[in-house]
Amino acid sequence: MAEKCVLCDGKLEKKNVNYNIYGKSIGKFPASVCDSCGEQWFDEDISKKIQxxxxxxxxxxxxxxxxxxxxxNSLIIRIPKELAKFMNLKKETAVVIYPEDKDKIGVSIK
Ligand SMILES: [Zn+2]
Known part of the structure; x- marks a missing residue:
C-alpha cells in the first residue's frame, strides 16, 4: 500500500535525498518524498541521525x-513549520512583537 502525502495527497516514494541545512548539504538520507509537492519526510531514527x-x-x-x-495593510512574516512546531505556535497564539534593535525584531509568546 502506497503512503500518501498529508499535504497534497501525492504519492510518497522512498528515496535517498540530500539533506540541506543553511544551504549546506550534510549528507544523503533515506526519506519518503512526495512525487507531487516534493515534501520530504524522514523516519524517526533517521531524523535523530540527522540531528x-x-x-x-x-x-x-x-x-x-x-x-x-x-x-x-500589514506586513507579515512567515514562521517556518519546524519552528512553529518546536515553539508550539498555532493560529491565534498571542505574541508580543517589539524592536530589539534597528535590525532585530523580538517575538515573545504571551
Ligand atoms: Zn505532497
Missing part, C-alpha cells in the same frame, strides 16, 4: 530565512 549530525557540525538550530510579505 546528531547537525549537532556535530554545529548547525543544529531552528533559524530559517524567511521573507516579509503583505496581508492587507
Amino acid at each position: 546528531e549530525k547537525e549537532r556535530k557540525l554545529g548547525l543544529f538550530g531552528l533559524s530559517r530565512e524567511t521573507k516579509i510579505s503583505y496581508s492587507g
Whole structure:
C-alpha cells in the first residue's frame, strides 16, 4: 500500500535525498518524498541521525530565512513549520512583537 502525502495527497516514494541545512548539504538520507509537492519526510531514527549530525557540525538550530510579505495593510512574516512546531505556535497564539534593535525584531509568546 502506497503512503500518501498529508499535504497534497501525492504519492510518497522512498528515496535517498540530500539533506540541506543553511544551504549546506550534510549528507544523503533515506526519506519518503512526495512525487507531487516534493515534501520530504524522514523516519524517526533517521531524523535523530540527522540531528546528531547537525549537532556535530554545529548547525543544529531552528533559524530559517524567511521573507516579509503583505496581508492587507500589514506586513507579515512567515514562521517556518519546524519552528512553529518546536515553539508550539498555532493560529491565534498571542505574541508580543517589539524592536530589539534597528535590525532585530523580538517575538515573545504571551
Ligand atoms: Zn505532497
